[in-house]
Amino acid sequence: MSALVVESLSVVFGGFRALDDLSLAIDAGEIRGVIGPNGAGKTTLLDVISGITRARSGRVTLGEAIDLTRSSEAEIARAGVRRKFQRPSVFPALSVRENLEIGCGAGCPPAERSRRIVEALTIAGLESQADRLAGLLAHGEKQWLEIAMVLASDPRVILLDEPVAGLSDEETERTVGLIRGLRRPDRAIVVVEHDMAFVEAVADRVTVLHEGRTLYEGAMAGARAAPRVIEVYLGR
Ligand SMILES: Nc1ncnc2c1ncn2[C@@H]1O[C@H](COP(=O)(O)OP(=O)(O)OP(=O)(O)O)[C@@H](O)[C@H]1O
Ligand SMILES: [Mg+2]
Incomplete structure (x- = not known):
């Protein structure tokens, strides 16, 4: 289909x-x-x-x-339909978690919001960074956070x-797993x-x-x- x-x-x-x-x-x-x-x-x-x-x-x-x-x-x-632009556009003065809350959108019920944030943190490998300011993340982590924000909106x-523009080989390899983890039927x-x-x-x-x-x-x-x-x- x-x-x-x-x-x-x-x-x-x-x-x-x-x-x-x-x-x-x-x-x-x-x-x-x-x-x-x-x-x-x-x-x-x-x-x-x-x-x-x-x-x-x-x-x-x-x-x-x-x-x-x-x-x-x-x-x-x-x-x-959600888009990640080439240049990372996270909110640097907000925490990783707050960025993901924005990704969820305003109308999302609290229980669903919590579920999506945990899922997005896990897939992006940012669990230990949830309370850090997004502006302090490395370039690769910002790219992952932006993908995680897209995911948090529950897109079709x-x-x-x-x-992977500007990412190291190791970060690129990790991004493969991240993106394959976004797949859903x-x-x-x-x-x-x-x-x-x-x-x-x-x-x-x-x-x-x-x-x-x-x-x-x-x-x-x-x-x-x-x-x-x-x-x-x-x-x-
Ligand atoms: N707003 C615009 N006004 C005029 N020309 C444009 C505009 N946007 C894109 N183009 C032109 O359309 C063509 C396609 O551009 P596009 O950005 O889609 O290419 P691309 O495949 O993404 O290339 P790249 O790999 O360099 O990102 C290019 O010749 C570009 O200069
Ligand atoms: Mg292009």
Whole structure:
């Protein structure tokens, strides 16, 4: 069952087509890697799904019915589509726990809130840091906290843009386990990254974008072997 369906999506900036009649479908329970050279349209795709950028044409459907291209950013977030931006954006003057409370959202009942915070702390490996100020965390820990804040909102769709940028090899390896721990049968996860070893470890399938179109879709091993993918991206 598809959790998120992108149909014939085009985004135009001035005269430039950042997404060009792009279609793809992501299953519930799936972790999808989205890769491709700089300027391929990866971030633009996440921007359209999260309502930050308007499409020229096409549709993005969440679940059975909700057309995200007709929804506001706030409506999309309320529908359970949550995004982690490339630069960590935690609240530095609040504790880790307080950041997670914000992640839960205002309407969350206390018992459910406690459950989600414990789950998020555990998955992010931040249990011993719960009462520290977020501003005092290491860069990698801030990235994990931001993912944990996304998780605390109980999202149906998680969009992660370059989650291991600037992380050490050891932190990157830990992030693989963290992201795989976010998987749920009713949740779709989209991970944009340039780190191919990371994508191979974390994603079930990959979509290779180039000039706003799909160049390849399938297993990472197949992407590595596809001549066009090697030519425009992996071989450089
Ligand atoms: N707001 C905007 N106005 C004009 N052009 C834009 C805008 N946002 C993105 N673009 C252009 O659209 C193209 C796709 O950009 P996008 O950020 O989606 O690429 P990307 O695949 O995320 O690349 P990277 O790997 O470098 O992050 C680029 O050529 C970019 O310059
Ligand atoms: Mg980008």
